[in-house]
Amino acid sequence: MGGRPSQGHTVVINTFCFGSGVGCPGYQPLEDNHLGRTLTHELGHFLNLQHTFGNNGGCATADDGIADTPKVGKFSxxxxxxxxVSGCVANEKALTMNYMDYVDDACMYMFTQGQTAAMKAYYNVISSQFVKDVFDKAPVVVTIPVQKKEFNIYPVPFGDVLNITFEKVPASCTIQVIDRIGRIVYEENDTQVKTEEKYDLSFLETGVYFLNLKFGNEEIVKKVSKL
Incomplete structure (x- = not known):
């Protein structure tokens, strides 16, 4: 029990297994387990939690090692x-709403304080194994207001090609396309700018991007969408 990043351990969830299913033709997440709580449950295991019902072998083995989770002999x-649902000890009730049980997603909503402390303690043990800064950070962008609109961007949203037309052709133009996590995914510096420039961005995935445009000593950031 307990994941180790240094050994390649990880937790993933198929994006077709939760949510409403709208926009995903051919996929319909199964009711009762479609809210993503399976991921929460498995992350609990990754952080060294056991099931609240132990190994499901009855009250004799019903211990997850956490003091504030009542012992229960089987899953709910x-x-x-x-x-x-009664626990193994008289007058104790099972925490059926606990993420480490097996109830429907809509009916589980908590970790106990003891479980939380156990997960934090285990994270402190393995935290050095996580790889940090796995993507390049984009430089800080300082936006200088453009006093007069001297260019047009089209179409918006754009498909494979993004066009920029200039009412007043600048001496130079640098364009950076930055994705939503800050990576520069495209950059071009043009010192021979034409009235209309076309940029082939067909390699980009559908989504939202930021254009960082530099014209001499002026700079502006625009948000655009790729179809």
């Missing part, structure tokens, strides 16, 4: 009424 399913 569906969406039981709170307080309706």
């Amino acid at each position: 399913e569906d969406c039981p009424v709170l307080g309706s």
